[in-house]
Amino acid sequence: MSTNKLTDGRLAQAALDRRTFVRGAVATALLAPLGGALAGCAVPSGGSGGEETAGGEMTADNPFGLAQDADVEAVIFNGGYGFDYVQFAADEANKQFADVTFEVSPSTQIAQELQPRFVAGNPPDLIDNSGAGLIGFNTISDQLEELDDVFEAPNYEGTTIADTLYPAVKAPGTYNGRFVALNYVMTVYAVWYSASLFEDNGWTAPATWQEAIDLGAEAKKADKKLFVWGKEAATYYQTMALNSAIKEGGDEVRLSLENLEPNAWSLDAMQGVLEALHEIVQKGYFVPGGAGTQFTAAQARWSNDQDALLYPSGGWIENEMKDATADDFRMTGFPTPTVSDSPAMPYEAIRAGAGEPFIVPSQAANPAGGKEILRAMLSAEAATNFSQSRLAPTIVKGIVPDDGFGSTALVSQTGMLDAAGDNIFNYQFVDYYGLNADQLVVWNAFLSGDLDVKGVTDKLQKISDDVAADDSVEKIEVS
Amino acid sequence: MSGTSHLAAHSDATPSATAVPPGNTPGQGRRRRRRISFDKASFFAVALLLPLAVYVVFVISPFVQAVYFSMTDWSGFTADMAFVGLDNFARLLGDEKFLRAMLNSALLAVVVPTVTIAIAIAVATMVTVGGSTTGGVRGVRGAGFYRVISFFPYCVPAIVIGLVWAQVYDPSRGLLNGVLTGIGLDGMADFPWLGDTRTAMAASMFVIVWSFIGFYTVLFVAAIKGVPGEIYEAARLDGASRFRTAVSITVPLIRDNVRTAWIYLGIAAIDSFVYMQAMNPGGGPGYSTFVISQDLYQTAFSKGQFGYATAMGVVLALVTLLFAAVVFLVDRVTGGGDDVRGHA
Numbered sequence: 077m078s079t080n081k082l083t084d085g086r087l088a089q090a091a092l093d094r095r096t097f098v099r100g101a102v103a104t105a106l107l108a109p110l111g112g113a114l115a116g117c118a119v120p121s122g123g124s125g126g127e128e129t130a131g132g133e134m135t136a137d138n139p140f141g142l143a144q145d146a147d148v149e150a151v152i153f154n155g156g157y158g159f160d161y162v163q164f165a166a167d168e169a170n171k172q173f174a175d176v177t178f179e180v181s182p183s184t185q186i187a188q189e190l191q192p193r194f195v196a197g198n199p200p201d202l203i204d205n206s207g208a209g210l211i212g213f214n215t216i217s218d219q220l221e222e223l224d225d226v227f228e229a230p231n232y233e234g235t236t237i238a239d240t241l242y243p244a245v246k247a248p249g250t251y252n253g254r255f256v257a258l259n260y261v262m263t264v265y266a267v268w269y270s271a272s273l274f275e276d277n278g279w280t281a282p283a284t285w286q287e288a289i290d291l292g293a294e295a296k297k298a299d300k301k302l303f304v305w306g307k308e309a310a311t312y313y314q315t316m317a318l319n320s321a322i323k324e325g326g327d328e329v330r331l332s333l334e335n336l337e338p339n340a341w342s343l344d345a346m347q348g349v350l351e352a353l354h355e356i357v358q359k360g361y362f363v364p365g366g367a368g369t370q371f372t373a374a375q376a377r378w379s380n381d382q383d384a385l386l387y388p389s390g391g392w393i394e395n396e397m398k399d400a401t402a403d404d405f406r407m408t409g410f411p412t413p414t415v416s417d418s419p420a421m422p423y424e425a426i427r428a429g430a431g432e433p434f435i436v437p438s439q440a441a442n443p444a445g446g447k448e449i450l451r452a453m454l455s456a457e458a459a460t461n462f463s464q465s466r467l468a469p470t471i472v473k474g475i476v477p478d479d480g481f482g483s484t485a486l487v488s489q490t491g492m493l494d495a496a497g498d499n500i501f502n503y504q505f506v507d508y509y510g511l512n513a514d515q516l517v518v519w520n521a522f523l524s525g526d527l528d529v530k531g532v533t534d535k536l537q538k539i540s541d542d543v544a545a546d547d548s549v550e551k552i553e554v555s
Numbered sequence: 556m557s558g559t560s561h562l563a564a565h566s567d568a569t570p571s572a573t574a575v576p577p578g579n580t581p582g583q584g585r586r587r588r589r590r591i592s593f594d595k596a597s598f599f600a601v602a603l604l605l606p607l608a609v610y611v612v613f614v615i616s617p618f619v620q621a622v623y624f625s626m627t628d629w630s631g632f633t634a635d636m637a638f639v640g641l642d643n644f645a646r647l648l649g650d651e652k653f654l655r656a657m658l659n660s661a662l663l664a665v666v667v668p669t670v671t672i673a674i675a676i677a678v679a680t681m682v683t684v685g686g687s688t689t690g691g692v693r694g695v696r697g698a699g700f701y702r703v704i705s706f707f708p709y710c711v712p713a714i715v716i717g718l719v720w721a722q723v724y725d726p727s728r729g730l731l732n733g734v735l736t737g738i739g740l741d742g743m744a745d746f747p748w749l750g751d752t753r754t755a756m757a758a759s760m761f762v763i764v765w766s767f768i769g770f771y772t773v774l775f776v777a778a779i780k781g782v783p784g785e786i787y788e789a790a791r792l793d794g795a796s797r798f799r800t801a802v803s804i805t806v807p808l809i810r811d812n813v814r815t816a817w818i819y820l821g822i823a824a825i826d827s828f829v830y831m832q833a834m835n836p837g838g839g840p841g842y843s844t845f846v847i848s849q850d851l852y853q854t855a856f857s858k859g860q861f862g863y864a865t866a867m868g869v870v871l872a873l874v875t876l877l878f879a880a881v882v883f884l885v886d887r888v889t890g891g892g893d894d895v896r897g898h899a
Contacts, residue, residue, distance in 0.1 A: 187856040194632040215630045215859030307750055308836060365726025367840055368747025368755075373725060510858050514652075516837045520750065524840070548628070548860075 148445030202446035259430030266409030306371025326420030631861030717833025
């Protein structure tokens with residue numbers, strides 16, 4: 077080794093650098109994953125509870141006892157419906173309570189943004205717990221205010237709110253007997269098509285799966301497909317399948333799915349639907365490549381390009397695709413096709429339920445303020461504003477006029493609700509147990525043609541079975 | 556090795572010894588008895604204690620908390636939690652989805668750094684020493700231009716890259732299938748690159764590699780520039796081909812940089828959250844692109860199982876550490892301990 081001083085120094089420097097580097101690299105290796113992975117985890121800090129505002133006196137005009145100088149905070153999911161409709165309601169409430177400050181802010185990541193505030197004990201007074209990042213109800217339902225008093229209160233027109241609503245709107249927000257989530261939007265699940273396109277071609281909406289398959293053949297002649305799907309929304313076809321199976325087999329099917337029973341997905345009614353869908357897939361009546369297509373792009377191929385005739389979705393679809401819908405499309409919905417000509421529930425039966433759950437945390441500084449905004453939302457002014465601007469019905473009856481504010485989709489939604497009468501059903505096991513993420517993978521494979529009926533049945537059953545077997549998940553008994 | 560550390564210790568001691576005025580203190584133990592001046596105390600406070608405090612508060616304590624949370628059943632939305640010991644970790648061992656994510660992350664950790672580094676070295680070689688064989692050693696014509704171009708992807712945020720490529724891969728409207736069908740490959744029409752189990756992972760890896768090449772090219776260019784040009788001239792005079800020069804001269808001489816790159820790329824690849832979440836938020840067809848960080852996110856925020864999710868985070872950290880250890884081990888075993896530059 078050279079004894080030259082300069083070389084020695086450089087060598088020493090190199091050795092030092094390497095050691096420093098090793099330390100640095102190890103430290104980095106430690107920091108990078110943990111830092112990134114855990115940055116979102118907040119530390120519990122005792123949860124001492126928010127600063128309670130001294131309550132005001134409960135009167136007929138102030139049913140929840142909101143203090144006259146209160147500050148009320150609402151965090152609203154800013155998705156398909158936006159959040160300004162709540163601002164509108166808050167402004168209405170402000171007319172009743174001039175000195176109360178209402179602050180409405182949007183969020184697209186409810187769980188991520190509000191998780192630390194729940195832990196710290198100072199959540200906002202009102203939350204629209206919706207969207208892909210919603211907080212699972214099985215984790216927070218016991219930290220929420222019961223909202224029965226909202227329905228018992230008078231609206232701003234003086235009528236008791238409960239008397240102005242569609243039936244059974246409490247059901248989807250009731251967990252273990254406590255009504256804690258007020259679902260504001262009435263969502264109708266249907267299959268949608270362009271009335272103008274169908275008229276031009278002399279097509280009619282299919283009432284059974286056989287008719288749907290025949291329509292697929294017609295579509296093929298016109299160089300179109302029957303259905304289209306996108307990767308994030310493959311389970312819209314699951315919703316359609318469940319609706320059809322429940323109509324075919326009645327409550328027995330619904331209850332076995334809701335209660336995660338071991339044979340739920342192999343019941344005859346369910347199998348009949350899956351077989352029909354499999355045939356449609358095999359015949360090539362789906363626009364190919366859905367498993368690699370972003371869902372709004374896929375939806376635009378139906379609403380804008382009209383490459384596909386039908387799309388199963390909730391009533392939000394018109395608003396969602398407003399900017400990507402062909403002129404004179406005349407979006408119209410019809411009830412899900414049935415397996416046979418003699419289903420247990422009539423063809424007109426639909427799945428409809430209240431959606432967009434609003435919650436009032438018990439630990440909030442001002443729960444009365446949260447409830448007051450809900451009261452405003454359920455009054456005529458705000459409810460009309462919502463239906464008119466979002467083209468969707470709320471749980472408040474009699475708000476949508478006959479012309480549906482010029483929306484064919486809205487007219488057909490109220491039409492379907494009227495035609496269904498008492499044959500309206502709903503189910504929650506997918507959302508309640510958070511199954512959608514796992515089911516998406518299965519449905520993408522099934523619609524791509526990678527799974528047969530047995531394959532899709534087994535995989536969907538396994539998802540239900542796994543939750544049923546997991547003792548750490550609190551179950552809801554549906555009857 | 557011992558010779559090197561001796562030299563290091565020696566040269567380390569030299570400057571401090573000369574900094575002390577001679578005759579001020581007796582030779583033995585003079586370091587210990589030196590008066591702590593304000594100058595020195597404030598230097599320690601600012602340079603050592605402050606960073607240490609920041610490190611302990613913001614790095615160490617969250618680590619410790621994370622390890623604790625991983626042994627609880629914390630839901631994430633209350634301040635209450637029960638201690639469950641190692642139950643979460645035991646559960647992970649039987650969690651098919653998590654094991655699949657582990658496998659995917661391992662695959663990413665192997666493939667992404669290897670491919671990225673190979674391409675980056677190739678590009679770096681071409682723009683620095685791969686040029687004309689007459690005259691001085693230099694890069695190919697227009698080297699500066701290529702260098703700038705190759706850096707472009709690195710300037711785009713990862714989330715944007717993910718979203719843009721998701722569109723490129725779109726089966727019917729995407730650029731890729733448009734080009735492929737345009738040149739006559741009609742079988743590629745409507746092929747779902749991100750929706751087919753055979754291609755989803757490879758397509759995702761391509762995007763990650765694409766986004767990193769520019770930065771590592773620049774890193775290797777700087778390293779190659781640090782190698783004396785005479786070495787390349789000598790190699791050329793000896794008749795070494797460009798490939799031989801790259802393999803036998805360049806790679807050994809920039810070995811430390813390659814190892815650094817390997818570790819950083821591996822960490823990024825094991826994580827991959829942003830890319831995967833942008834291209835396939837559901838985990839891809841048959842979970843073929845599902846990575847640990849996505850599982851962690853879903854478990855924490857969608858399922859409200861923060862304790863279990865934190866256990867995943869702890870495992871992710873251990874996997875990353877293991878990866879770094881393996882890289883060092885491989886480097887050492889293959890002779891990386893010798894300082895090539897010292898001998899040259």
